[in-house]
Amino acid sequence: MPLTKKRLEDLSGQDLYIRAMYRSKEFPLVDDNGEVYLVPPGLSGRQSVKERKYLTGAAKGLTQHLNQHFLQGAIHHATNPVMRALKRKEAGGQRTLLGALTASARWTPNNMALAAKEFEVPCSAKMLLFLPEIFDRAILRKDPKFCYEYEGKDGKTRVGVKTPCPWCKSNKHVSFPDKSGLKAGKHRAIADYRASIPIYCHRIKCSNPQCRGNPSTAKGDDSDKVSSHTILGYSHGVLSLYPKELLQKYAQHLYTEAEDGGGGAIMFTSGLAFEVLRDETNFSELLRHMHDAFERSVSNSISAYVAFLKTQSADLNWPDFSVKNYRSVFGPPKSVDTIIQIFHKSFDLVFPYLQRDLFNRVPGDSIKMDGTFRFLSKTKNDKQSSEETKCLHVVWDQYGYVLSWAFSGPENDECFQRLNCHLRKRCERIDQRDGTKHVDAVKAAFSDTCCQRLEDPTLHWITVIWPSVPRALLVSSNTLA
Numbered sequence: 465m466p467l468t469k470k471r472l473e474d475l476s477g478q479d480l481y482i483r484a485m486y487r488s489k490e491f492p493l494v495d496d497n498g499e500v501y502l503v504p505p506g507l508s509g510r511q512s513v514k515e516r517k518y519l520t521g522a523a524k525g526l527t528q529h530l531n532q533h534f535l536q537g538a539i540h541h542a543t544n545p546v547m548r549a550l551k552r553k554e555a556g557g558q559r560t561l562l563g564a565l566t567a568s569a570r571w572t573p574n575n576m577a578l579a580a581k582e583f584e585v586p587c588s589a590k591m592l593l594f595l596p597e598i599f600d601r602a603i604l605r606k607d608p609k610f611c612y613e614y615e616g617k618d619g620k621t622r623v624g625v626k627t628p629c630p631w632c633k634s635n636k637h638v639s640f641p642d643k644s645g646l647k648a649g650k651h652r653a654i655a656d657y658r659a660s661i662p663i664y665c666h667r668i669k670c671s672n673p674q675c676r677g678n679p680s681t682a683k684g685d686d687s688d689k690v691s692s693h694t695i696l697g698y699s700h701g702v703l704s705l706y707p708k709e710l711l712q713k714y715a716q717h718l719y720t721e722a723e724d725g726g727g728g729a730i731m732f733t734s735g736l737a738f739e740v741l742r743d744e745t746n747f748s749e750l751l752r753h754m755h756d757a758f759e760r761s762v763s764n765s766i767s768a769y770v771a772f773l774k775t776q777s778a779d780l781n782w783p784d785f786s787v788k789n790y791r792s793v794f795g796p797p798k799s800v801d802t803i804i805q806i807f808h809k810s811f812d813l814v815f816p817y818l819q820r821d822l823f824n825r826v827p828g829d830s831i832k833m834d835g836t837f838r839f840l841s842k843t844k845n846d847k848q849s850s851e852e853t854k855c856l857h858v859v860w861d862q863y864g865y866v867l868s869w870a871f872s873g874p875e876n877d878e879c880f881q882r883l884n885c886h887l888r889k890r891c892e893r894i895d896q897r898d899g900t901k902h903v904d905a906v907k908a909a910f911s912d913t914c915c916q917r918l919e920d921p922t923l924h925w926i927t928v929i930w931p932s933v934p935r936a937l938l939v940s941s942n943t944l945a
Contacts, residue, residue, distance in 0.1 A: 472577050474648045476789035477584025481542065482591075482645040482664060490533040492519060492526070494597045494666070496639045498612045498624025500526050520601070520624070530599065538599045538714075542589040545765075546772055549579035571780055580783045583769040584790045586761065592654065592717050594665040594698050596710060597640070601625050603710045610635070629670035630701035637672035644696055651793050652698075654717055655732040655806070657739045657754065659761060660794050661717060663731070665697030698731075722809035724802045737810035740803060747803045754796040761794065762787055822866070826891055826900075830862045830908040831930075833883075833937070835875035859883050877925070880911075884929045906930040911937040 485491055492500045501516040519526040530537065552575040571579075596604055604610040604625045612624045612635050626635040645651055645664045653660040670677070671692040695702060698718065703711065711718075716734050724730040739745060766785050773782055797803060835855045853871040857879045860866045868887050872879045891902040909926045918924055924936030 472574070472581075475581070476649060476651075476786070476792060477581035478651055478662060478789070478793040479645075479648050480578065480581055481548075481585045482651075482662075485540075486643060486646070490529075492529065492598050494595075494626075494640045495624075497614045497622070498597060498626035498635070499622075500598055500601075502529075526598075526601070534593075534599070538593045538595065540591045540593055542585045542587060542591070544587045545582040545585060545768060548582040549772060552579040552582065571777060573781075576780065577783050579772075580769065580785065581789070583765055583772070584786060584793075586765045586768070589794065590659070590661050592661055592663040592714075594663055594714065594718070595643075596697070596706065597625050597627065597666070600710050600713070603707055603713075606709075607707050609633070609705070612636070627666075627668055627697065627702060628705060629668070629672065629675055630695065630699070630705060631677055632670065632672050632675035633705075634672060634675075637670055637675070639669050639671070640666045641669050641694070642667050649792065652696075652731070653793060655730055655736055655797055655802075657733075657736045658757060660796060661733070662793055663698060663717075667694045668697055668702065669694045720809060720813060722802075722805040724797070724805065730797065730802060730806070732806050736806065737813075740807040741810055741814065747800050747807070751797065751800055751803050758791075758794065758796050762790055765790065823890065824894065825861070825865060825867050826894060826902040827867060827887065827906050828861045828863070829905060830910065831859055831867065831884075831887075831906060832862075832910040833857070833859050833880050834912060835872075835879075837875075855879075857883060859887060877913075881925055881929070884926065888929050903930070904932050907932050909933055909937050913937060 487505050489502065489505050492502060494500055495516075499518055500520045501518045503516050519529050534540070553571055554569050555575065593599070604627075605623075609628055610625055612626045613621055614624060616622045626638050626640075628635040629638055643664055643666055645662070651662050653662045669692055675693075677693045700721075703718065719732055719734040719737055721729045721731040739750060740747070769785050776782075797806075835857045837855055839856050854873050855871070855875045857870045857872060857875070858866060859868045859880070868883045870879055870883055888903060894900060895902055909930065918936055921936035922934065926937055927933050927935065
Protein backbone atom coordinates (compact mmCIF):
# COMPACT_ATOMS: atom_id res chain seq x y z
CA MET A 465 0.00 0.00 0.00
CA PRO A 466 1.48 3.40 -1.00
CA LEU A 467 2.43 5.70 1.84
CA THR A 468 0.43 8.90 2.23
CA LYS A 469 2.11 12.23 1.53
CA LYS A 470 1.99 13.17 5.22
CA ARG A 471 3.47 9.83 6.23
CA LEU A 472 6.25 10.18 3.67
CA GLU A 473 7.17 13.60 5.04
CA ASP A 474 7.56 12.12 8.53
CA LEU A 475 9.92 9.35 7.35
CA SER A 476 13.60 9.86 6.67
CA GLY A 477 15.76 7.83 4.32
CA GLN A 478 17.25 6.07 7.35
CA ASP A 479 13.73 5.14 8.54
CA LEU A 480 13.02 3.50 5.19
CA TYR A 481 16.41 1.80 5.00
CA ILE A 482 16.34 0.14 8.41
CA ARG A 483 12.72 -0.99 7.95
CA ALA A 484 13.55 -2.57 4.59
CA MET A 485 16.51 -4.33 6.21
CA TYR A 486 14.42 -5.68 9.09
CA ARG A 487 11.75 -6.97 6.67
CA SER A 488 14.14 -8.59 4.22
CA LYS A 489 14.10 -12.37 3.94
CA GLU A 490 17.79 -12.53 4.96
CA PHE A 491 17.44 -10.70 8.29
CA PRO A 492 17.43 -13.13 11.26
CA LEU A 493 14.89 -12.87 14.07
CA VAL A 494 14.89 -14.22 17.64
CA ASP A 495 11.90 -16.04 19.15
CA ASP A 496 10.81 -16.21 22.80
CA ASN A 497 13.04 -19.25 23.38
CA GLY A 498 16.15 -17.44 22.22
CA GLU A 499 16.42 -19.29 18.90
CA VAL A 500 17.22 -17.59 15.59
CA TYR A 501 14.99 -18.04 12.55
CA LEU A 502 14.04 -16.60 9.16
CA VAL A 503 10.58 -15.93 7.83
CA PRO A 504 9.52 -15.02 4.27
CA PRO A 505 8.61 -11.30 3.98
CA GLY A 506 4.96 -10.29 3.88
CA LEU A 507 3.74 -12.93 6.35
CA SER A 508 2.26 -12.26 9.76
CA GLY A 509 0.47 -13.98 12.61
CA ARG A 510 0.09 -17.76 12.54
CA GLN A 511 1.22 -17.95 8.95
CA SER A 512 4.62 -16.42 9.80
CA VAL A 513 5.06 -18.85 12.73
CA LYS A 514 4.28 -21.81 10.48
CA GLU A 515 6.77 -20.71 7.81
CA ARG A 516 9.71 -20.08 10.16
CA LYS A 517 13.03 -21.55 9.13
CA TYR A 518 15.22 -22.03 12.19
CA LEU A 519 18.94 -21.47 11.79
CA THR A 520 20.14 -22.41 15.27
CA GLY A 521 18.73 -25.92 15.18
CA ALA A 522 20.69 -27.07 12.11
CA ALA A 523 24.43 -27.65 12.32
CA LYS A 524 26.28 -24.47 11.31
CA GLY A 525 23.05 -23.10 9.85
CA LEU A 526 23.35 -19.67 11.49
CA THR A 527 27.10 -19.43 10.84
CA GLN A 528 26.66 -20.18 7.14
CA HIS A 529 23.81 -17.68 6.84
CA LEU A 530 25.77 -14.89 8.54
CA ASN A 531 28.86 -15.61 6.45
CA GLN A 532 26.74 -15.33 3.32
CA HIS A 533 24.62 -12.28 4.12
CA PHE A 534 26.38 -10.55 7.05
CA LEU A 535 30.05 -11.09 6.34
CA GLN A 536 31.09 -8.22 8.62
CA GLY A 537 28.83 -9.39 11.41
CA ALA A 538 27.29 -6.56 13.40
CA ILE A 539 28.91 -3.91 11.20
CA HIS A 540 26.70 -3.05 8.24
CA HIS A 541 27.54 -0.80 5.30
CA ALA A 542 24.69 0.71 3.30
CA THR A 543 24.18 -0.47 -0.26
CA ASN A 544 24.27 1.74 -3.36
CA PRO A 545 21.41 4.30 -3.21
CA VAL A 546 21.07 4.25 -7.02
CA MET A 547 20.14 0.57 -6.98
CA ARG A 548 17.76 1.14 -4.07
CA ALA A 549 16.12 4.06 -5.88
CA LEU A 550 15.58 2.01 -9.05
CA LYS A 551 13.93 -0.71 -7.00
CA ARG A 552 11.39 1.87 -5.85
CA LYS A 553 10.36 2.32 -9.48
CA GLU A 554 10.25 -1.43 -10.11
CA ALA A 555 8.06 -1.93 -7.05
CA GLY A 556 5.22 -0.17 -8.87
CA GLY A 557 5.43 -2.41 -11.92
CA GLN A 558 4.29 -5.94 -12.70
CA ARG A 559 6.54 -8.85 -13.50
CA THR A 560 5.95 -11.72 -15.91
CA LEU A 561 6.25 -15.35 -14.93
CA LEU A 562 9.88 -15.24 -16.07
CA GLY A 563 10.62 -12.25 -13.85
CA ALA A 564 10.82 -9.61 -16.60
CA LEU A 565 9.48 -6.18 -15.67
CA THR A 566 6.55 -4.98 -17.76
CA ALA A 567 6.20 -1.46 -19.14
CA SER A 568 3.81 -0.49 -16.36
CA ALA A 569 6.74 0.39 -14.08
CA ARG A 570 6.96 4.17 -14.09
CA TRP A 571 7.77 7.04 -11.80
CA THR A 572 4.91 8.31 -9.66
CA PRO A 573 4.95 11.06 -7.00
CA ASN A 574 4.97 8.35 -4.33
CA ASN A 575 7.90 6.27 -5.56
CA MET A 576 9.79 9.42 -6.62
CA ALA A 577 9.65 10.63 -3.02
CA LEU A 578 10.80 7.22 -1.81
CA ALA A 579 13.64 7.15 -4.34
CA ALA A 580 14.81 10.62 -3.27
CA LYS A 581 14.97 9.52 0.35
CA GLU A 582 17.26 6.61 -0.56
CA PHE A 583 20.05 9.13 -1.18
CA GLU A 584 19.80 10.30 2.43
CA VAL A 585 21.65 7.07 3.25
CA PRO A 586 24.89 7.26 1.24
CA CYS A 587 26.70 4.27 -0.18
CA SER A 588 28.81 2.45 2.46
CA ALA A 589 27.36 4.47 5.34
CA LYS A 590 28.34 2.59 8.48
CA MET A 591 25.76 1.18 10.92
CA LEU A 592 26.07 -0.98 14.03
CA LEU A 593 23.59 -3.83 14.51
CA PHE A 594 24.03 -4.57 18.21
CA LEU A 595 22.19 -7.91 18.31
CA PRO A 596 24.30 -10.26 20.49
CA GLU A 597 21.69 -13.05 20.40
CA ILE A 598 22.35 -13.24 16.64
CA PHE A 599 25.95 -12.22 16.07
CA ASP A 600 27.58 -13.23 19.37
CA ARG A 601 25.80 -16.40 20.46
CA ALA A 602 29.07 -18.29 20.92
CA ILE A 603 30.20 -15.76 23.50
CA LEU A 604 26.89 -15.60 25.35
CA ARG A 605 26.58 -19.39 25.53
CA LYS A 606 29.64 -19.47 27.80
CA ASP A 607 27.77 -17.47 30.45
CA PRO A 608 24.97 -19.42 32.24
CA LYS A 609 22.85 -16.32 32.86
CA PHE A 610 22.33 -15.90 29.10
CA CYS A 611 21.29 -19.52 28.53
CA TYR A 612 17.58 -20.35 28.47
CA GLU A 613 16.42 -23.96 28.77
CA TYR A 614 13.10 -25.01 27.24
CA GLU A 615 11.42 -28.18 26.03
CA GLY A 616 11.44 -28.71 22.26
CA LYS A 617 8.66 -30.25 20.20
CA ASP A 618 10.45 -33.59 20.41
CA GLY A 619 10.37 -33.48 24.21
CA LYS A 620 14.10 -32.91 24.52
CA THR A 621 15.62 -30.07 26.53
CA ARG A 622 17.10 -27.38 24.34
CA VAL A 623 19.09 -24.26 25.16
CA GLY A 624 18.46 -20.87 23.60
CA VAL A 625 20.27 -17.58 24.20
CA LYS A 626 18.52 -14.56 25.71
CA THR A 627 19.74 -11.44 27.48
CA PRO A 628 18.34 -11.27 31.03
CA CYS A 629 16.39 -8.32 32.40
CA PRO A 630 18.82 -5.89 34.08
CA TRP A 631 16.55 -5.56 37.14
CA CYS A 632 15.30 -9.06 37.97
CA LYS A 633 18.43 -10.64 36.44
CA SER A 634 16.33 -13.37 34.80
CA ASN A 635 15.62 -14.16 31.15
CA LYS A 636 12.73 -16.49 31.86
CA HIS A 637 10.12 -13.84 30.97
CA VAL A 638 12.20 -11.97 28.38
CA SER A 639 11.11 -11.60 24.75
CA PHE A 640 12.15 -9.47 21.78
CA PRO A 641 8.94 -7.97 20.33
CA ASP A 642 10.73 -5.56 18.00
CA LYS A 643 13.92 -3.57 17.39
CA SER A 644 14.95 0.05 17.69
CA GLY A 645 14.67 2.39 14.72
CA LEU A 646 11.08 1.51 13.81
CA LYS A 647 9.63 4.77 15.09
CA ALA A 648 9.93 7.62 12.60
CA GLY A 649 12.92 9.85 13.38
CA LYS A 650 13.93 7.84 16.46
CA HIS A 651 17.51 6.95 15.62
CA ARG A 652 20.38 6.75 18.11
CA ALA A 653 23.80 7.43 16.62
CA ILE A 654 27.33 7.02 17.98
CA ALA A 655 29.46 10.13 17.56
CA ASP A 656 32.71 9.45 15.74
CA TYR A 657 35.53 11.63 14.44
CA ARG A 658 34.69 10.79 10.82
CA ALA A 659 30.89 10.36 10.76
CA SER A 660 28.18 9.44 13.23
CA ILE A 661 27.25 5.75 13.25
CA PRO A 662 23.56 4.78 13.68
CA ILE A 663 23.10 1.92 16.15
CA TYR A 664 20.20 -0.54 16.30
CA CYS A 665 19.33 -3.22 18.83
CA HIS A 666 16.58 -5.40 20.23
CA ARG A 667 13.91 -3.94 22.46
CA ILE A 668 14.12 -6.29 25.41
CA LYS A 669 10.73 -6.87 27.04
CA CYS A 670 10.43 -8.37 30.53
CA SER A 671 6.99 -9.69 31.54
CA ASN A 672 7.99 -10.98 34.97
CA PRO A 673 5.14 -9.91 37.31
CA GLN A 674 7.56 -9.88 40.25
CA CYS A 675 10.13 -7.68 38.51
CA ARG A 676 10.53 -4.21 39.97
CA GLY A 677 11.38 -2.80 36.58
CA ASN A 678 13.25 0.46 36.70
CA PRO A 679 13.01 1.52 40.38
CA SER A 680 13.36 5.18 39.41
CA THR A 681 10.23 5.06 37.23
CA ALA A 682 8.09 2.59 39.22
CA LYS A 683 4.83 4.23 40.35
CA GLY A 684 2.14 3.42 42.85
CA ASP A 685 2.12 1.97 46.34
CA ASP A 686 2.89 -1.56 45.16
CA SER A 687 6.14 -0.62 43.43
CA ASP A 688 7.61 -4.11 43.91
CA LYS A 689 5.35 -5.34 41.10
CA VAL A 690 5.59 -3.65 37.71
CA SER A 691 3.77 -4.58 34.53
CA SER A 692 5.79 -5.57 31.47
CA HIS A 693 8.47 -3.07 30.52
CA THR A 694 11.02 -2.70 27.73
CA ILE A 695 14.60 -1.52 27.56
CA LEU A 696 17.03 -1.03 24.69
CA GLY A 697 19.79 -3.59 24.30
CA TYR A 698 22.57 -1.01 24.38
CA SER A 699 21.32 0.68 27.57
CA HIS A 700 23.89 0.99 30.33
CA GLY A 701 22.06 -1.43 32.62
CA VAL A 702 22.01 -4.11 29.91
CA LEU A 703 25.60 -3.55 28.77
CA SER A 704 26.81 -4.11 32.33
CA LEU A 705 25.45 -7.69 32.15
CA TYR A 706 27.41 -8.75 29.07
CA PRO A 707 30.65 -10.75 29.36
CA LYS A 708 33.93 -8.86 29.19
CA GLU A 709 34.81 -10.64 25.95
CA LEU A 710 31.73 -9.24 24.22
CA LEU A 711 32.25 -5.72 25.59
CA GLN A 712 35.84 -5.75 24.34
CA LYS A 713 34.60 -6.72 20.89
CA TYR A 714 32.39 -3.63 20.73
CA ALA A 715 34.65 -1.32 22.77
CA GLN A 716 35.74 0.57 19.65
CA HIS A 717 32.17 1.68 18.92
CA LEU A 718 30.40 1.47 22.29
CA TYR A 719 33.20 3.21 24.17
CA THR A 720 30.95 5.03 26.61
CA GLU A 721 28.52 7.93 26.74
CA ALA A 722 28.61 11.44 28.16
CA GLU A 723 26.27 14.38 28.65
CA ASP A 724 25.67 16.24 25.42
CA GLY A 725 25.51 19.67 27.05
CA GLY A 726 21.78 19.91 26.42
CA GLY A 727 20.41 17.65 29.13
CA GLY A 728 20.72 14.44 27.09
CA ALA A 729 23.42 11.84 26.55
CA ILE A 730 25.66 11.11 23.58
CA MET A 731 27.43 7.84 22.80
CA PHE A 732 30.88 8.10 21.24
CA THR A 733 33.62 5.87 19.86
CA SER A 734 37.11 5.27 21.19
CA GLY A 735 38.42 7.02 18.06
CA LEU A 736 36.70 10.28 19.02
CA ALA A 737 37.89 9.87 22.62
CA PHE A 738 41.46 9.55 21.33
CA GLU A 739 41.10 12.74 19.31
CA VAL A 740 39.78 14.85 22.20
CA LEU A 741 42.51 13.56 24.54
CA ARG A 742 45.39 14.45 22.22
CA ASP A 743 47.57 17.21 23.68
CA GLU A 744 47.48 19.28 20.49
CA THR A 745 43.70 19.08 20.06
CA ASN A 746 41.75 22.34 20.13
CA PHE A 747 38.10 21.57 20.81
CA SER A 748 36.75 24.30 18.54
CA GLU A 749 38.99 23.23 15.67
CA LEU A 750 38.09 19.57 16.20
CA LEU A 751 34.38 20.39 16.02
CA ARG A 752 34.96 22.50 12.90
CA HIS A 753 36.84 19.64 11.20
CA MET A 754 33.97 17.28 12.04
CA HIS A 755 31.40 19.70 10.62
CA ASP A 756 33.54 20.26 7.50
CA ALA A 757 33.70 16.50 6.93
CA PHE A 758 29.94 16.27 7.38
CA GLU A 759 29.29 19.08 4.89
CA ARG A 760 31.48 17.26 2.35
CA SER A 761 29.43 14.10 2.83
CA VAL A 762 26.23 16.13 2.32
CA SER A 763 27.66 17.58 -0.89
CA ASN A 764 28.64 14.12 -2.13
CA SER A 765 25.15 12.75 -1.43
CA ILE A 766 23.49 15.67 -3.22
CA SER A 767 25.83 15.18 -6.19
CA ALA A 768 24.92 11.48 -6.31
CA TYR A 769 21.22 12.40 -6.27
CA VAL A 770 21.62 14.99 -9.06
CA ALA A 771 23.60 12.51 -11.17
CA PHE A 772 20.79 9.98 -10.71
CA LEU A 773 18.15 12.51 -11.78
CA LYS A 774 20.03 13.16 -15.02
CA THR A 775 19.53 9.50 -15.97
CA GLN A 776 15.77 9.70 -15.37
CA SER A 777 12.91 11.62 -16.94
CA ALA A 778 13.87 15.30 -16.95
CA ASP A 779 10.28 16.59 -17.09
CA LEU A 780 9.30 15.09 -13.72
CA ASN A 781 8.99 17.19 -10.59
CA TRP A 782 11.52 15.46 -8.33
CA PRO A 783 11.59 16.38 -4.62
CA ASP A 784 14.58 18.18 -3.11
CA PHE A 785 17.27 16.39 -1.12
CA SER A 786 16.52 16.68 2.61
CA VAL A 787 19.63 17.92 4.43
CA LYS A 788 17.57 18.04 7.63
CA ASN A 789 16.90 14.28 7.54
CA TYR A 790 20.53 13.57 6.67
CA ARG A 791 21.79 15.70 9.56
CA SER A 792 19.42 14.12 12.07
CA VAL A 793 21.10 10.74 11.54
CA PHE A 794 24.70 11.36 10.48
CA GLY A 795 25.29 14.87 11.86
CA PRO A 796 28.23 15.57 14.23
CA PRO A 797 27.90 17.06 17.75
CA LYS A 798 26.35 20.51 17.63
CA SER A 799 28.43 22.44 20.16
CA VAL A 800 31.84 22.67 21.81
CA ASP A 801 30.11 21.95 25.13
CA THR A 802 29.45 18.42 23.91
CA ILE A 803 33.11 17.97 22.96
CA ILE A 804 34.12 19.21 26.43
CA GLN A 805 31.79 16.69 28.07
CA ILE A 806 33.28 13.93 25.91
CA PHE A 807 36.75 15.03 27.03
CA HIS A 808 35.83 14.95 30.73
CA LYS A 809 34.23 11.51 30.42
CA SER A 810 37.16 10.12 28.42
CA PHE A 811 39.70 11.57 30.84
CA ASP A 812 37.87 10.05 33.82
CA LEU A 813 38.17 6.65 32.16
CA VAL A 814 41.89 6.89 31.36
CA PHE A 815 42.93 8.75 34.53
CA PRO A 816 43.59 5.60 36.61
CA TYR A 817 45.85 4.27 33.84
CA LEU A 818 47.67 7.60 33.62
CA GLN A 819 48.27 7.47 37.36
CA ARG A 820 49.51 3.91 37.14
CA ASP A 821 51.93 4.91 34.40
CA LEU A 822 53.17 7.95 36.35
CA PHE A 823 53.68 6.04 39.59
CA ASN A 824 55.72 3.38 37.81
CA ARG A 825 58.14 5.74 36.04
CA VAL A 826 61.80 5.58 37.17
CA PRO A 827 64.54 8.22 36.71
CA GLY A 828 67.27 6.48 34.74
CA ASP A 829 70.79 8.00 34.75
CA SER A 830 69.81 11.55 35.70
CA ILE A 831 67.03 13.79 36.87
CA LYS A 832 66.19 17.46 36.34
CA MET A 833 64.17 19.81 38.54
CA ASP A 834 62.61 23.21 38.13
CA GLY A 835 59.63 25.32 39.13
CA THR A 836 57.36 27.42 36.94
CA PHE A 837 55.09 30.33 37.84
CA ARG A 838 53.75 31.01 34.34
CA PHE A 839 51.51 27.95 34.28
CA LEU A 840 50.06 28.55 37.75
CA SER A 841 49.35 32.20 36.94
CA LYS A 842 46.58 30.97 34.61
CA THR A 843 44.88 28.79 37.21
CA LYS A 844 42.81 29.34 40.34
CA ASN A 845 43.71 28.40 43.90
CA ASP A 846 42.31 25.22 45.39
CA LYS A 847 39.24 26.14 47.47
CA GLN A 848 40.00 23.30 49.89
CA SER A 849 43.50 24.55 50.64
CA SER A 850 44.49 27.54 52.77
CA GLU A 851 47.79 27.90 50.91
CA GLU A 852 48.21 29.71 47.61
CA THR A 853 49.38 27.67 44.64
CA LYS A 854 51.86 29.95 42.92
CA CYS A 855 54.57 27.54 41.75
CA LEU A 856 54.50 24.17 39.97
CA HIS A 857 57.51 22.03 40.95
CA VAL A 858 58.45 19.37 38.40
CA VAL A 859 60.96 16.52 38.41
CA TRP A 860 61.59 14.75 35.10
CA ASP A 861 64.02 12.19 33.72
CA GLN A 862 66.85 12.44 31.23
CA TYR A 863 64.40 12.09 28.30
CA GLY A 864 62.00 14.79 29.48
CA TYR A 865 59.30 12.51 30.91
CA VAL A 866 57.64 13.88 34.06
CA LEU A 867 58.43 11.75 37.10
CA SER A 868 56.78 13.77 39.85
CA TRP A 869 55.20 17.17 40.44
CA ALA A 870 53.64 19.30 43.18
CA PHE A 871 52.14 22.73 43.82
CA SER A 872 53.40 25.18 46.43
CA GLY A 873 53.60 28.87 47.24
CA PRO A 874 57.14 30.08 46.49
CA GLU A 875 59.74 27.88 44.80
CA ASN A 876 61.74 26.20 47.57
CA ASP A 877 64.08 23.34 48.35
CA GLU A 878 61.71 21.71 50.80
CA CYS A 879 59.23 20.86 48.05
CA PHE A 880 61.98 19.41 45.84
CA GLN A 881 63.30 17.36 48.75
CA ARG A 882 59.87 15.85 49.34
CA LEU A 883 59.45 15.05 45.65
CA ASN A 884 62.84 13.33 45.54
CA CYS A 885 62.13 11.38 48.73
CA HIS A 886 58.86 10.08 47.31
CA LEU A 887 60.62 9.29 44.02
CA ARG A 888 63.29 7.31 45.88
CA LYS A 889 60.63 5.32 47.75
CA ARG A 890 58.98 4.56 44.41
CA CYS A 891 62.29 3.24 43.06
CA GLU A 892 62.80 1.14 46.19
CA ARG A 893 59.34 -0.38 45.77
CA ILE A 894 59.99 -1.22 42.13
CA ASP A 895 63.50 -2.53 42.91
CA GLN A 896 62.06 -4.83 45.57
CA ARG A 897 59.35 -6.02 43.22
CA ASP A 898 61.44 -6.51 40.08
CA GLY A 899 64.93 -7.08 41.47
CA THR A 900 66.25 -3.93 39.75
CA LYS A 901 68.59 -1.17 41.02
CA HIS A 902 66.94 2.07 40.00
CA VAL A 903 68.03 3.85 43.21
CA ASP A 904 71.71 3.33 42.41
CA ALA A 905 71.19 4.14 38.71
CA VAL A 906 70.81 7.90 39.28
CA LYS A 907 74.26 9.43 38.70
CA ALA A 908 73.52 13.16 38.31
CA ALA A 909 70.92 15.81 39.11
CA PHE A 910 70.37 19.14 37.37
CA SER A 911 68.69 22.39 38.37
CA ASP A 912 69.01 26.12 37.80
CA THR A 913 69.81 26.62 41.52
CA CYS A 914 73.16 24.81 41.22
CA CYS A 915 74.99 24.06 44.51
CA GLN A 916 73.39 26.98 46.37
CA ARG A 917 76.88 28.27 47.28
CA LEU A 918 77.68 25.38 49.58
CA GLU A 919 81.30 25.24 50.77
CA ASP A 920 81.28 21.48 50.25
CA PRO A 921 79.02 20.45 47.31
CA THR A 922 79.30 16.79 48.34
CA LEU A 923 77.16 17.52 51.43
CA HIS A 924 74.13 18.64 49.43
CA TRP A 925 70.82 16.99 50.34
CA ILE A 926 70.59 15.39 46.88
CA THR A 927 73.59 13.13 47.73
CA VAL A 928 71.72 11.78 50.75
CA ILE A 929 68.63 10.82 48.77
CA TRP A 930 70.50 9.43 45.75
CA PRO A 931 73.68 7.63 46.97
CA SER A 932 75.26 7.42 43.50
CA VAL A 933 75.08 11.20 42.96
CA PRO A 934 78.56 12.47 44.02
CA ARG A 935 77.85 16.17 44.44
CA ALA A 936 75.27 18.93 44.50
CA LEU A 937 72.98 19.88 41.64
CA LEU A 938 74.58 20.75 38.33
CA VAL A 939 73.44 23.77 36.35
CA SER A 940 70.84 22.97 33.68
CA SER A 941 69.99 25.40 30.91
CA ASN A 942 67.07 23.25 29.73
CA THR A 943 64.59 24.13 32.45
CA LEU A 944 61.04 25.40 32.63
CA ALA A 945 60.34 29.06 31.92
